[in-house]
Each structure stands twice: as C-alpha cells, then as structure tokens.
Amino acid sequence: MKRETMYVRTGVLIAAALLLGTGFLFAAGQAESPAAEGNVEISIAYPVAVDAPIADILQKYADEFQAENPEVTITPVFSGGYTDVKTAIQTSIEGGGNAPALAVMLATDLYDLVNAGYVTAMDELLAAMPDGDAYIDDFLPAFMGNSYYEGKTYSLPFQRSAVVLYYNADLFREEGIALPTDWDSFAQAAAALTVRKNGQVTRWGLEYSSDWPYWLFQPLAIGNGKNIVGDETTVYFNAPEVVEALQYYIDLSRVYKAMPEGVQASWGTSTGNFAAGKTAMIMHSSGSMTNLLGSSDFEVGVMGMPGTVKPYASVPGGGNLYITSGLSDAEEQAAFDFAVFLTDPEREAEFSKATGYIVPRYSAAETKTMQDYFADVPQALDAMKALEYAEKELALQNLGEVRGIFHKYLQSAINGEMSAQEAMDTAQNLADKALEDFR
C-alpha cells in the first residue's frame, strides 16, 4: 500500500513538473506571419441567438464589402453562443494567435472585456470619420448606454433586443378593458383577465418570469423613476423607487392574484402559454416576437411596461460589435470599416426584418424597407417605441458577483422569505462590498 501511494505521489509530481515545463515552453509564444503588403485579412466572430439564418446574412454582407474593398478579406466565423464567442476571443488572445478582429458579444460584457484587455476603444476611428458624432448620435441612446467605459466608446449596437409586454389584444377587446397606462390600471387589467374555475386558474392575466430576474425587473424600476444601476461602481438596489417596484411585483401575485406566486421559472414556457391563449399578457424579449406572431391565432399587441413617473419603460439587451485588441492599424481600420458597413441603415433594416432584432439606428427605422415592414408588422415599431423610456441594462464592474447578489435577494423577497425592504437593503450592502475594490 505504502509503495503504491509513493508511486502515485511521484507520478503526480512528475506530471505537474512536465505541465509547468510545457507551459513555459509555449508561453515563449509563436509569432504569426504578417499578411501580405496592402492586403488585410480579418474575421468576425458572431453568435447565433435567434432562429434565423444569421450565417448566410453575414456572409452576404462580407461578400458585398469585399466587392467594394478588394484589398480586404473578411471571414465571418460562427462561434456558438455568446459565452462561446467570449471563450474563443479569450483563448486566441491568450494563446497568442490572431483573434477575430471583430466580435459580436454581449453589450453587458463591456467591463470584463476592457479590464481583461481583450477589446479596444473606437474613439480615434470615430473621430477620423467625416461625421463620427452624427453617426453615434443616430443610435438609440438606450442601446448606446452600455457602450461607454471611462469616457471611451468600446462597442457599436448591432443585434439588439428589448424587454416588452406582449398582450392578447383580442381579449382586451372582448372584455372591454382599456390598455393599461400605469401600474394601477395594469394590475387591474391583469386581475380582470385572470380566469378561475372552481378555484383553479384556467387563464392567468400575466406571466412575468423571474428565473433570471434582473433583466425583466429593470423596466419596473425604470418606470418608477430609478434604474438599479448608475455608473460603473454604483447600484441603487435599495432606493425607495426600486423597493417599491419590487413590492409592486410581489403584489401582482399576492394582492391582485393576477399571476402565479413566488419565483416564476417561466422564461421558456410563458411564450407557449401566451400563444395558446392560456395567459393574457407576458413580459418577454422582443426577440420572441416573430415566433409569437406566427404561433398565435389572435392579435398580439406589444408595448413597454406601464410605469408610474414614466408612461412606460423598457430595458435593452443583446449584442454589440467590439474591435479586439492587438491588431495592426490596417486590421483595426478594416474591422471598423466593416462594423460601419454592417450598421448601414439599409443593411440594418434588412437584418432586422430577417432576424427580429430591433433596428438600433433612427435612420434605419426611416428607410423604406423598414417603413414598409412597420406597416406590415406594426408590433415591430411598437417594440422600438418601448425603448423611448429605456435606460441601460445592468452592467458594471464585477458584474457576475453583483448580479448574483441582486438575483438572490430579489428572489428571496419574491418567495416571501424576506420583506422587499430587508432584501434590497441586504443586496445593496453586499453589492457595495463587492464593488469596493473597484472604486
């Protein structure tokens, strides 16, 4: 027995030494051969997060760009989901290889990406544009909210969505209920649309998922006059407006009996219930619209979440275009040019039609393509309108930990384990501690 243990130990030791050795050996790094003079080869890493042929669309755009710029070669690289894109960028940068020059990553990953040195600011490139300021001002402010870090611009809105309220317009008409305009009328509408037979609910007025709650919750707080996040190290979890918003969410089930009690793990199921007429209203991503319109046999309405101090509110989501670090000037310029090319109003209109993402630029919404589409599918315009009173999505330093704290205490309040005030005070306290080192 003792001999065996000795062998095991020796084995482990040698293995560790070998590992370390190879690590050092390769850390020396291998230089990449530079591209031929004048020619630039770059790739763009992108995720697929909707059921649309994104690969084909991006390949088409890359071909169009190359036709206009023969010295540039662009390879779109499908890289899995959002997390996989980040891992791919991380591995190729840490591994000393050529990282894709452009990447579509979550807008909220900003701080992690900049802190790790994986992405590069675009300000110089924007300044060199003839109309750089006008270009940036053309993006919806809600989408640009997650692009700035320490006064610098790091990303351009690309495939963006928003939290919207979907309602069964036929039911509202049949029951003679007016569309809600504030919290009171919303709660009453949801209660009136809830149907019970012999104590059993046969139709809920509202399903408002809280299994990954910060995103869907934000419109409530914003509509009540206070976003849960301020600058890069500030959260307002226990601001009176936020606590009120949480209490209102809880009251929708406890007081108004208009939705299921406790934490609702219904992100994946509420869309089906809504389309089948089993739920009158749901809060969900604008990205679900195409499917909901296709699978519902009634008129689907879309609007922002009614608020108190604001008429309605929403919060953006989705991915932005980032330029990675460590590129040559020519590569960086080509990556930026292609990003601008992708965000061209006409192309964005086409992309939005094909994928269901919201056009991130005002000028894209004004194109004939988009105007025709809005005439056909007014809900798409309503989703964009919902963003009028939107503020930025929760993103700040130490995002993973802070978001985890918020989720935990939000859910314990929703489950009735703590009062709303107590839960948010605790969350604020812990989040402040988690952010201390970054101030």
Add this chain to the structure above:
Amino acid sequence: MPRRIPRIQKAAGFRFSPVYLLYAVMTILALLWLSPVVWSLVASLRPLNDPFYSGHIWFGKSLAVESYLKAFRLAPFGRYYVNTVMQVVLILGVQLVFSSLAAFAFARYRFRGDRVLFMLILTQMMIPTSALLVPNFQTIRWLGIYNTILAIAIPFWGSAFGTFLLRQAFLAVPSDLGDAAEIDGCSWYQMLFYMYLPSAMPSVTAFAISSISWHWNDFLWPLIVTQSDKVRPITAGLVRFTQLGEIGAQWALLSAATMIVTLPLLLMFLKFQKRFIEGYLHSGIK
C-alpha cells in the same frame, strides 16, 4: 441438520423477490432515462407554430417534419456529419494504435520506471480538457494546422483511458501463454496482433464506443480551433439551436436538431451495447 431446513425454506420463499425488485428499479431507471429521448422525438414532430403550453407538451395538432426541414436549412448538417465521422475515425484509429502498443508494453514487460510511467499516464485522466485549451491552442498554432480536422483530432491521440482499459484486458491473458508463443518464435507484434488484441476485443469495443461518443459530442475544442463550416463537427450545428436564449426555447426546433445529432450515436450504441457492457465488466473484474 434439522435447523438448516427452515433457513432454506425461508430463502426459497424470498428467492425471487430481490430480483423482481431489481427489475422494478431498473425498469424505472430505464424509463427515466428514456423519457427525454421519447419526448424529444415526439416534440420534434410537432408543427413549428403549434405552441407548447402547460399541460400540453406532448403531441401537437398534427405530426410534421417542418422542424427537421428548418433545422437543416439553418445549419449545414450534411457537411457536419461527414466532418464528425472523419474526426471520430481519425481520433479513434490513432488512439487504438498508440493505446494498444502502450498497453501491451505495460502488461507484458517489466522495465525500469514502468509503474511510475503508468501512474503518470493515469494522471492525465485527472486533468480537465478545458484547462488545456490555451496551451493546446498554442501548439496547434505552432504546428500551423489551425482550422483543419487534424487540429481537432491531435490532442486526443494519446489516450490514458484507452491505455488503462487495454492494459487491464491484456493482463487477463496468462503470461505463460505469451512465453510459449515466444519460445515458438513469435515476434512481439505477432503476439500483440494474434493473441492479445483478439482476446481483448470486448475492451477494444468498449473503448471505441466511449471514444466515439465522447468525440461525437465534443464541442468547445473543435469550435475554437476551427473557423469554417468546411471542417466543423455536428455539435457546431446543434449549438445554433440551444442558445436561442433571447427568444425563449424553440422546443420543436431544438428537439429536431437534437435528434439529428444524437440518433446515429443512439442507434450505434443499441447495436453494440452488449459488447460495450461486456468490455466494462471485464476491465472491472481484473
């Protein structure tokens, strides 16, 4: 003597019940395991626009293959199948050669440091593949084979698990038999090829199936060392349907894609399951 009789009677009375209990438990486990597979199959045959809602998650209004058609439209599964098969064969082929040679040496010969070396190989099994992403990526860059099927395969050529499994199987061959063969003038590779490998067939099959299923399902590494659909495996197709977080789960579409990816593997396992289980049993006994 008389005291023994009641004992036997007692045993006889209860003899079948533990077996039935075992069968009952196994049936329940099998059903549990089978239910997601059956559900996916049923769900994948629902019309795309037929909403899933609480209490209505099995059959839809009708049976349809729409989801399969859409899945094939959204991802080049044909190309992916070819790539995955090539990748799996390339990995398994080399693994079998290397592992059987190494296992033969460890089972048949005594040499200085053989046990330490064997332990060293076993420790490889304890290192999670994800910890090696960056160093492996650097090696691939250095070799200049980025974006090839070879790049996907190379890191898995040396298999500790294969070496271990085959060594256990080879140890079962009596060494006297080997000695006799040697006296008769049998060379080492003839011995390996005609004596050891045939007797270790269950283990070889077991290893083959576990290697195939592992690499059939491998996702992150192939995704990182490749960038074009020309060389990517089938899991790159599946992920187009699993990460549709922004639009809520598309169960029918996701199920169809899952079926496309897993069905060949499932059928293969059903065909070879007997050998598969035998192989694991053999290696466990030794």
